[in-house]
Amino acid sequence: EAGVVQSPRYKIIEKKQPVAFWCNPISGHNTLYWYLQNLGQGPELLIRYENEEAVDDSQLPKDRFSAERLKGVDSTLKIQPAELGDSAVYLCASSFSSEDNEQFFGPGTRLTVL
């Protein structure tokens, strides 16, 4: 069974440019998470989806970040415009439900903003 798939794995852009990250969760997983992981830190939740509904986006900087999960399966996280401080690893995770005690993480997208 395939795990959580993320692309691209690496992205280098100049500041003020837009960037998008894609995530395909494990088949049948209704809950999808986007996390931000800064260097030397643990993951921090950006947004959580239950199927296609964003049920917790309180930590998402909405002035420049947006996300969607239109059909309740794969998801896209976008930054526009990117800032130097956005350089980090963006992790996607999924679980069967929010109550499930195991999240499955993708390998992440490492973003470098120059």
Add this chain to the structure above:
Amino acid sequence: GNSVTQMEGPVTLSEEAFLTINCTYTATGYPSLFWYVQYPGEGLQLLLKATKADDKGSNKGFEATYRKETTSFHLEKGSVQVSDSAVYFCALKWGTYKYIFGTGTRLKVLA
């Protein structure tokens, strides 16, 4: 608020040495506790978990006991291998889905 504190790394050990990575937490209520492992170039993987006080989680020779009296969940392994080299994250879950992760501890095991 809730928080997780784990020991800073890197932790460098020789093969077959005993491993302890300390993790303490602050939380209201009754959180669940987890250890995740991240191998180079891969995503985080659940290593073990404990959902109530005095529970012991175990997997692949690793163990951790949920100690409410000391608010701790220390990770231990009796004999580490080179293949255990990775970053280990302690995490706390409260409510339905709220997670807090520690900063991670890098383990290097030398042959």
